[in-house]
Amino acid sequence: MGGYAGQILYVNLSSGDIEKKTLDRDFARKHIGGLGFGTQIYLDLIKGNPVFDALSESNPFVLMTGPLTGMKMNGVARWTVCSKSPLTGFWGDSNVGGFFGAYLKFAGYDGIVITGKAKTPSYLFINDETVEIRSAEKYWGKDVYTVTDELKEDLKPESKKPGQVLTIGPAGEKLIKFASLINNKGHAAGRTGMGAVWGSKMLKAIYVSGTGKPEIAHPEKFDDLRKELKEVYEESIGIAAIHAAGTATHMDVGIISGDIPIKNWQMTDWDQIDDIGPTEIEEKIFAGHKTCYGCGVACKKNAQVKDGPFKMEKGPGPEYETIATFGTMCLNSSIESIAKANDICNRYGMDTITCGSTIAFAMECFENGLITEEDTDGLSLTWGNSEAIVKMVEKIAKQDGFGAILGQGSQKAAEHIGGNASDFLTTVKGLEAPMHDPRSAHGYGLAYAISPRGACHEASLTFEAEGGMIYIPEIPELSADLPEGSDERAQLNVVAQDYGMFFSNCAIFCNLGGMPLNATQALNMVNYVTGFEYTLNEVMEIGRRVWYLKRGMTNLFGARAEDDRLPKRLMTVMEDGPTEGSLPDMDKMLAEFYELRGFNADGIPTKNILENVGLPDLAELLNTA
Amino acid sequence: MGMFKTAEEFEKVIVGFFNLVADTPLIADKLLKSKMIIRFKYSDPDLIVVIDCSGDKAEVRPHDTDTKEIVEMTMSADIAHRFWFGMVNLTKALTRKEMVAKGPIPKVLKLLPAIKPSYAMYPQYLDANGFEQYNITKAYKPPTA
Numbered sequence: 001m002g003g004y005a006g007q008i009l010y011v012n013l014s015s016g017d018i019e020k021k022t023l024d025r026d027f028a029r030k031h032i033g034g035l036g037f038g039t040q041i042y043l044d045l046i047k048g049n050p051v052f053d054a055l056s057e058s059n060p061f062v063l064m065t066g067p068l069t070g071m072k073m074n075g076v077a078r079w080t081v082c083s084k085s086p087l088t089g090f091w092g093d094s095n096v097g098g099f100f101g102a103y104l105k106f107a108g109y110d111g112i113v114i115t116g117k118a119k120t121p122s123y124l125f126i127n128d129e130t131v132e133i134r135s136a137e138k139y140w141g142k143d144v145y146t147v148t149d150e151l152k153e154d155l156k157p158e159s160k161k162p163g164q165v166l167t168i169g170p171a172g173e174k175l176i177k178f179a180s181l182i183n184n185k186g187h188a189a190g191r192t193g194m195g196a197v198w199g200s201k202m203l204k205a206i207y208v209s210g211t212g213k214p215e216i217a218h219p220e221k222f223d224d225l226r227k228e229l230k231e232v233y234e235e236s237i238g239i240a241a242i243h244a245a246g247t248a249t250h251m252d253v254g255i256i257s258g259d260i261p262i263k264n265w266q267m268t269d270w271d272q273i274d275d276i277g278p279t280e281i282e283e284k285i286f287a288g289h290k291t292c293y294g295c296g297v298a299c300k301k302n303a304q305v306k307d308g309p310f311k312m313e314k315g316p317g318p319e320y321e322t323i324a325t326f327g328t329m330c331l332n333s334s335i336e337s338i339a340k341a342n343d344i345c346n347r348y349g350m351d352t353i354t355c356g357s358t359i360a361f362a363m364e365c366f367e368n369g370l371i372t373e374e375d376t377d378g379l380s381l382t383w384g385n386s387e388a389i390v391k392m393v394e395k396i397a398k399q400d401g402f403g404a405i406l407g408q409g410s411q412k413a414a415e416h417i418g419g420n421a422s423d424f425l426t427t428v429k430g431l432e433a434p435m436h437d438p439r440s441a442h443g444y445g446l447a448y449a450i451s452p453r454g455a456c457h458e459a460s461l462t463f464e465a466e467g468g469m470i471y472i473p474e475i476p477e478l479s480a481d482l483p484e485g486s487d488e489r490a491q492l493n494v495v496a497q498d499y500g501m502f503f504s505n506c507a508i509f510c511n512l513g514g515m516p517l518n519a520t521q522a523l524n525m526v527n528y529v530t531g532f533e534y535t536l537n538e539v540m541e542i543g544r545r546v547w548y549l550k551r552g553m554t555n556l557f558g559a560r561a562e563d564d565r566l567p568k569r570l571m572t573v574m575e576d577g578p579t580e581g582s583l584p585d586m587d588k589m590l591a592e593f594y595e596l597r598g599f600n601a602d603g604i605p606t607k608n609i610l611e612n613v614g615l616p617d618l619a620e621l622l623n624t625a
Numbered sequence: 626m627g628m629f630k631t632a633e634e635f636e637k638v639i640v641g642f643f644n645l646v647a648d649t650p651l652i653a654d655k656l657l658k659s660k661m662i663i664r665f666k667y668s669d670p671d672l673i674v675v676i677d678c679s680g681d682k683a684e685v686r687p688h689d690t691d692t693k694e695i696v697e698m699t700m701s702a703d704i705a706h707r708f709w710f711g712m713v714n715l716t717k718a719l720t721r722k723e724m725v726a727k728g729p730i731p732k733v734l735k736l737l738p739a740i741k742p743s744y745a746m747y748p749q750y751l752d753a754n755g756f757e758q759y760n761i762t763k764a765y766k767p768p769t770a
Binding site: 238257277471 | 718
């Protein structure tokens with residue numbers, strides 16, 4: 001079967017049972033891969049008992065690659081994880097690059113399903129056909145970088161080829177609600193707290209080494225496509241920009257349209273923004289390019305701070321989202337401190353978006369007297385205080401004092417702080433919004449509101465389409481010239497979800513490395529690798545089903561229409577700057593979206609619509625929930 | 626037919642504005658630091674303008690086809706006009722090839738922070754120099770006798 005390794009690993013940490021199940025060809029064709037596999041497998045596991053805590057042993061965890069993962073091609077190194085989110089209590093998933101997915105397929109597995117809970121700290125050892133649950137006592141308590149290095153070194157004698165490590169840091173062990181999983185020190189499954197799920201299962205890491213290679217159904221056609229795409233990539237301005245400066249290039253572009261949130265979303269312009277832009281990054285902290293498996297785009301950048309209070313060794317540098325959360329959001333113009341905050345998050349294993357946003361939220365609470373230095377253990381959380389920001393990141397990572405409050409995420413912290421702290425929140429469904437302002441592009445507002453995992457710019461391709469990064473001429477909604485304002489955004493979101501589920505969730509193209517691809521090229525790549533001969537209509541239908549499955553899962557975990565709302569802070573009109581006077585018309589967009597998606601007034605897809613898209617089990621569950 | 630009916634009219638507007646930008650130290654100093662030479666190739670109407678920042682002063686040279694550029698930017702006059710109002714989604718324009726750039730693109734992107742103040746200057750410049758009819762940020766009212 002082209003593109004697939006052919007087996008899925010089922011690991012029960014409670015019983016210690018390990019089972020290798022053959023990947024069924026019909027299942028593969030029906031779900032493509034990634035979250036197409038993950039959502040269906042997860043639903044099948046929980047449908048008998050869908051009420052459980054995210055940190056209990058009843059919460060399964062599913063890691064899946066796609067048919068393209070492990071191919072030597074730009075923008076296809078990615079893989080996905082999913083589970084119930086400890087941060088939000090709703091559906092959680094994350095999409096990550098790096099090397100782990102490719103290596104897992106080389107070992108002969110398309111994915112891993114983990115259930116139960118180990119009695120003692122454990123890690124999973126995978127070396128081709130050898131799969132074992134082993135003691136992780138030696139590694140428990142150690143940071144991501146140390147565990148990555150030690151596991152690789154310790155297991156080298158047993159491995160035919162060098163391995164890859166996916167691990168949690170101390171943050172995951174301490175069940176910090178936004179703990180992440182990290183591969184190769186800097187490739188993070190960051191959002192929704194999947195690291196805490198591992199921590200609750202006492203699972204420290206997975207080591208994988210493999211000697212195989214997935215087959216390609218039509219290798220000659222695949223090679224021809226690779227040649228065709230070489231020119232496409234060479235001509236792409238977006239690719240040239242992120243190759244040169246990484247995602248930080250958006251600091252220069254986003255500020256023009258008012259896309260970058262500043263001072264906890266209270267400003268859209270700032271005279272110190274250039275201090276943390278690509279030019280300063282190159283001059284002050286840049287330490288070389290990094291990439292994911294087989295990808296020539298190389299949008300990742302290493303960083304190093306050679307001296308001063310934020311000194312850090314060479315390692316993965318901050319990406320745009322991180323620069324904005326620890327930088328513009330906190331009025332922090334020290335790029336060195338941002339690199340250091342990123343380094344701490346990587347080492348301890350924490351999501352930088354939630355971490356930085358939560359600190360910005362706390363700064364606003366501090367400014368308004370809701371918390372004082374007595375609460376913050378003596379730290380003066382004033383805007384721009386770079387030393388306090390870095391110290392607070394450390395305190396969160398160690399669950400020390402006030403850090404333990406912020407380690408629950410901003411929404412829980414607001415409940416603890418009280419007063420009008422919730423006015424300063426930037427969350428949807430408990431997940432802090434990413435660094436793109438819906439007041440600059442109204443479709444983002446709807447995308448954040450109805451995203452199954454909470455405020456997210458990558459839960460569909462709305463951000464890429466409305467923001468202009470992609471152009472898909474085969475799909476009218478993804479190539480239209482949209483009018484100003486909120487018109488036509490509901491339809492855009494629907495189509496960007498359907499195509500997005502195919503593109504970046506199931507086939508698992510990278511939204512950055514895959515941005516020059518049109519639908520024909522993306523589809524051809526999947527078809528040449530798998531031999532399935534999908535049509536565009538077919539993958540749109542699959543994408544639609546996966547989207548409803550994610551949405552339904554979040555409904556199953558309790559989300560209702562009132563959760564499909566943007567927070568007050570994001571719905572506050574700006575009085576000057578590029579977004580002056582611009583507010584998404586959420587009532588209009590939501591009403592249109594609910595109609596298009598066949599939701600009832602509670603925000604739940606109707607039984608009819610779920611049955612029509614091929615989800616009768618979910619329809620039944622939601623009907624009786 | 627685009628917004629500008631003749632190349633002469635467009636040249637008056639855009640070259641006049643580029644000269645204003647070149648004489649504005651807040652912007653010009655950063656452009657000069659870049660040492661960039663950009664050739665703008667406009668269509669509808671056709672016009673070529675070179676901005677040369679390689680010397681001590683930013684020079685604006687219409688019709689210069691001899692100077693070897695570092696970056697060439699090709700676009701319609703209308704897109705260029707809208708760009709200077711800050712109304713063009715740059716990412717989208719580049720993705721859809723409404724703007725085509727040749728040369729070291731990251732160097733061009735690095736100039737964006739430098740030229741940001743010029744977006745506010747453009748409508749003021751149009752109004753102050755008898756080009757009110759091109760100020761698309763307000764409804765144009767023809768002068769009364």
